[in-house]
Amino acid sequence: MGGRPAVAKALIVFFAILTAITVVGFLIPWRREVASEEGKGIDLTITYLLVVAGIFVVLGHVILARFIWRSSGGEVAAYGRPSKRAEWAWSIVPVLVMLVLSEAGVLFVSGPVWDSLYVESPEDPVLLEVAGKQFEWYVRYPGKDGKFGKADLKSVNETDNLFGLDDFDDDAQDDIIKRGQICLPVGRPVVVRLRTYDVIHSFFVPEFRVKQDLLPGYATRIKFTPTREGEFDLACAELCGLGHYTMKGKVRVVKPEEFDAWLKEQMTFGG
Amino acid sequence: MEHQGFFRKYVFSYDHKVIGIQYLVTAMVMAIVAGGLAVIIRTRLAWPGVGAKALPPEAYISFVTMHGTLMVFFVVSLALSGLANFLIPLQIGARDMAYPFLNMLSYWTIVPACLIMLASFFVQGGAAAAGWTAYPPLSAVKEAVPGSGLGQTLWLLGMAIFIFSFTMGGLNFLTTILNLRTRGMTMRRMPITMWGFLVATVLAILSFPPLTAAALMLLADRHLDTSFFVTDMLIGGKYRALGDGTPLLFQHLFWFLGHPEVYVLVLPCICMVFDILPVFTRRPIFGYRPSVYSMLVIGVLSMIVWGHHMFVTGMNPYVGKYFSIATVIITAPFSVLGVNLLASLWRARMRFATPMLFALAVISAVGLGGFGGLFLGTMTSDIYFHDTYFVVGHFHLMIGTVTLLSIFGATYFWFPKMFGRLMDERLGRWHFWLTAGPMITIFVLMHMQGLGGMVRRTYDPSIYGYNQMNSVLRLPITFLAFLLFAAQSIFLWNFTRSIFRGAKATANPWEATTLEWVAPSPPPHGNFGDVLPVVHRFAYEYSPGEGQADFVPQTVEKTA
Amino acid sequence: MNAQLAAPVRAQANRVLVVALIATVAMLFTAFAASYMERSGARGWEKLELPGILWANTVVLALSSVAAEIARRSRARPFDAVRDRSNIASLAGRPAASARWALPLSLLLGFVFLAGQAAAWAELRARGVFLPTSPYASFFYLLTAIHAVHVAAALVALAVALARARILGLAVGFWHFMGVVWVYVLLILKVLG
Ligand code: HEM
Numbered sequence A: 001m002g003g004r005p006a007v008a009k010a011l012i013v014f015f016a017i018l019t020a021i022t023v024v025g026f027l028i029p030w031r032r033e034v035a036s037e038e039g040k041g042i043d044l045t046i047t048y049l050l051v052v053a054g055i056f057v058v059l060g061h062v063i064l065a066r067f068i069w070r071s072s073g074g075e076v077a078a079y080g081r082p083s084k085r086a087e088w089a090w091s092i093v094p095v096l097v098m099l100v101l102s103e104a105g106v107l108f109v110s111g112p113v114w115d116s117l118y119v120e121s122p123e124d125p126v127l128l129e130v131a132g133k134q135f136e137w138y139v140r141y142p143g144k145d146g147k148f149g150k151a152d153l154k155s156v157n158e159t160d161n162l163f164g165l166d167d168f169d170d171d172a173q174d175d176i177i178k179r180g181q182i183c184l185p186v187g188r189p190v191v192v193r194l195r196t197y198d199v200i201h202s203f204f205v206p207e208f209r210v211k212q213d214l215l216p217g218y219a220t221r222i223k224f225t226p227t228r229e230g231e232f233d234l235a236c237a238e239l240c241g242l243g244h245y246t247m248k249g250k251v252r253v254v255k256p257e258e259f260d261a262w263l264k265e266q267m268t269f270g271g
Numbered sequence B: 001m002e003h004q005g006f007f008r009k010y011v012f013s014y015d016h017k018v019i020g021i022q023y024l025v026t027a028m029v030m031a032i033v034a035g036g037l038a039v040i041i042r043t044r045l046a047w048p049g050v051g052a053k054a055l056p057p058e059a060y061i062s063f064v065t066m067h068g069t070l071m072v073f074f075v076v077s078l079a080l081s082g083l084a085n086f087l088i089p090l091q092i093g094a095r096d097m098a099y100p101f102l103n104m105l106s107y108w109t110i111v112p113a114c115l116i117m118l119a120s121f122f123v124q125g126g127a128a129a130a131g132w133t134a135y136p137p138l139s140a141v142k143e144a145v146p147g148s149g150l151g152q153t154l155w156l157l158g159m160a161i162f163i164f165s166f167t168m169g170g171l172n173f174l175t176t177i178l179n180l181r182t183r184g185m186t187m188r189r190m191p192i193t194m195w196g197f198l199v200a201t202v203l204a205i206l207s208f209p210p211l212t213a214a215a216l217m218l219l220a221d222r223h224l225d226t227s228f229f230v231t232d233m234l235i236g237g238k239y240r241a242l243g244d245g246t247p248l249l250f251q252h253l254f255w256f257l258g259h260p261e262v263y264v265l266v267l268p269c270i271c272m273v274f275d276i277l278p279v280f281t282r283r284p285i286f287g288y289r290p291s292v293y294s295m296l297v298i299g300v301l302s303m304i305v306w307g308h309h310m311f312v313t314g315m316n317p318y319v320g321k322y323f324s325i326a327t328v329i330i331t332a333p334f335s336v337l338g339v340n341l342l343a344s345l346w347r348a349r350m351r352f353a354t355p356m357l358f359a360l361a362v363i364s365a366v367g368l369g370g371f372g373g374l375f376l377g378t379m380t381s382d383i384y385f386h387d388t389y390f391v392v393g394h395f396h397l398m399i400g401t402v403t404l405l406s407i408f409g410a411t412y413f414w415f416p417k418m419f420g421r422l423m424d425e426r427l428g429r430w431h432f433w434l435t436a437g438p439m440i441t442i443f444v445l446m447h448m449q450g451l452g453g454m455v456r457r458t459y460d461p462s463i464y465g466y467n468q469m470n471s472v473l474r475l476p477i478t479f480l481a482f483l484l485f486a487a488q489s490i491f492l493w494n495f496t497r498s499i500f501r502g503a504k505a506t507a508n509p510w511e512a513t514t515l516e517w518v519a520p521s522p523p524p525h526g527n528f529g530d531v532l533p534v535v536h537r538f539a540y541e542y543s544p545g546e547g548q549a550d551f552v553p554q555t556v557e558k559t560a
Numbered sequence C: 001m002n003a004q005l006a007a008p009v010r011a012q013a014n015r016v017l018v019v020a021l022i023a024t025v026a027m028l029f030t031a032f033a034a035s036y037m038e039r040s041g042a043r044g045w046e047k048l049e050l051p052g053i054l055w056a057n058t059v060v061l062a063l064s065s066v067a068a069e070i071a072r073r074s075r076a077r078p079f080d081a082v083r084d085r086s087n088i089a090s091l092a093g094r095p096a097a098s099a100r101w102a103l104p105l106s107l108l109l110g111f112v113f114l115a116g117q118a119a120a121w122a123e124l125r126a127r128g129v130f131l132p133t134s135p136y137a138s139f140f141y142l143l144t145a146i147h148a149v150h151v152a153a154a155l156v157a158l159a160v161a162l163a164r165a166r167i168l169g170l171a172v173g174f175w176h177f178m179g180v181v182w183v184y185v186l187l188i189l190k191v192l193g
């Protein structure tokens, strides 16, 4: 191909490299091994989208390279305006294809997971409350009665009353309080009530694939079902101040028996 | 022509071309600052163990915040204002904007806004540090983060002035495009860039006011003890009764602007690429009408999907679902734009001048960025990706890469019209390879870090064990960022030198059809001499037929 | 050749300008209204008795709008005509007597409205209701103050129209819009929440 300018070839190589970086990059398993039921559903959505997007990104770049190749070989350009029919056809096709593929992703791949996360209420869940404050996580289990004692921000005391519980509140007596440590049984759904003492934080455990903001003045909620034992980082995902990056907690998922034993060992608020 | 003093001609000029260049140069200056901040951020992320004294967390967070703010509002928005100012009257065949005085005013109100933003680095507590999204209560309470002192006040003030100026500019764009078109320039004959600016302007005019409202309420919360957004809290070990506001309200108002703002930035850029392509393919663009309709649909949809930024805030799940369904509808009209960009290269005869190189790279970036958006618009995958580097990579591809590459292409393309001289091609090519390559790669790699779960706005990601694997990308990204930043000196040198030393340009150096190329290079005050051009045909008559001229300017009369 | 536009083009551009301006201001108040609704559904929401003078202010603003409309309809560019009697064209349009007093009256009533708003704020202060007193009070002050700022800007436009009749139509259009926004604000404060 004598007439083809070097820059055309360079462009084709350039787009080939970009495509290769993208494809290889997305094929590498960057995600941590998934550790929750809902996470598997989310991973399925991601996989679905990776396939859809991957096909079109590769196809698009192949066409791009092909057009550059064809149009740089010295032929003259075609004559005349593109026909109206071709223009509309090439608009309606991508519209239909993208509508079907993207809405299918939302409704059928993503929808069931979303419902299980936010709409349905799980049976016999492990209940706990996690409170965020600059830059720490406080954790509370309701204890045997399954009821959280009333918490009041005004009574919070950093040394011996992390949740601001009332000494005379019956519900509060058996509450179990931990600092930055969550322990959970494997295989049972977990519902976490989330509160913040100050600014917005966000509860994020990459292995569970779930994330939920903590909103001042409100209690939010997140649900997940751990599927494997292990120790995972709990990260804060929403900028919350200088120490945002240090706001790390630990989530330990253990066998159900081990969890029950662990619960029994813990000191309760009432002592 | 009456004699004009230096000030009237170059400083407080009413001439849309001068104002356009003023905007562009201002954007370049701000880009150096904002780009410098990006380099500092990347340096820190590459070597998290060192330099905590030189760059403490408070500086880091405010640098991230100001980098984002400056890039979105004071670099890309301003550069586009510059190009809009320069191009609108020329492409529609007008002598100037509809309201030249207002136009001058809108530029000179943006200058204090820039200065206020820059000054905020030097006040007590440093510049704003609540992220470019400025979510309260972090941005509302001084004790929450040092930048939420005076720095945040200046940030809000700067933004308010910016919005005021941008609205004035937008009113001018709108009235000019709608009313000042020359004879024969019907809406359907306009270069598509005019449609891009039209849709963008309407979006901006409708979507900025809610941000103004949010800023006013936030200011009241900060300084007048109201509680629109703030709630009782325990901060710094002290209980503060601040009321019981609704912090989510701010996010709704912010993203009601924030999402359309993306299209305010991206649509004109894609349209400028549409305008550059035919000149270097010698073919009409493909799908002018479907593209225009798609943009209108995108414009409407973009105002009703803001909630996709808030999937994990605990919003009502049915509302969340609605936002997801509505959001991914946008992929349909958007894919029309992508397909038409590609198809515009079909059966062409390419000329590989620098503007064309940038235009081709934009097509790639539109594809990569667009499909990334699908992951974030789909509600459950966004639960995982929200606030990770996947998001950072995605929005940089769209509002960083698509925009900057288009703006570079447009600058090379219209430079001869601005200054009557051409930019150097050899330097242009170097600049292209060293910009497009690193830029796209950097942001694609950031997606990978996001896949690994790396959270954004973190001073030291190495604290988390799960970042171990994706941290292999830290150094490559940073080195590419250094390269990218350094390569911009080629552009600055080429730009400055070519103003004085570039090869002289004829009126129509690229052999293009649209009206700006009928005017002399550079066009005199009033643009078109004594009589305005009259338009007789579509904007893209390239290779119209066998045996005819290679291109037919819009001013050439149709023969029967 | 200094970009002088033909009169009809200028008039059309002006019309687009005012429509766009109205659209952007309307979005501002829509945002406030949406915020108000959102907030009124949350905790600690309690409404206040509105100062009675607001109703008088409403009437004043309505009258001002009527006067402005009379001025616009009389079309005869009263002040050009008064100043420049040789300008036959402007006299030809049969200057109605109303042309002379309507616009100043409208302006005057506009200022009376602003004074009335100030009185309403004073009354609330006297009752011990300040900006941060309650969410409703915050919204009350915010909405009325933002409206007052826009009214002041519109009054400036009306005042300019005294001298430059060309923009009379625009200024009056925007002035009517300010009246509409006021009714909107009042409805929100009275009915919603
Ligand atoms: C071209 C070189 C650029 C590089 C290397 C770069 C790099 C970065 C980095 C490292 C961050 C911090 C991400 C984080 O930790 O949260 C960031 C944030 C950001 N950048 Fe860029 N950036 C570049 C250009 C741009 C451009 C052109 C825009 C234009 C819109 C932009 C807009 C933003 C925004 C909005 C943020 C978010 C700030 C925040 O989190 O509050 N950047 N950038």
Ligand SMILES: [Cu+2]
Pocket (backbone or CB within 6 Å): A201, A202, A236, A237, A238, A239, A240, A241, A243, A244, A245, A247
């Ligand atoms: Cu945080």
Ligand SMILES: [Cu+2]
Pocket (backbone or CB within 6 Å): B258, B259, B260, B262, B305, B306, B308, B309
């Ligand atoms: Cu968005």
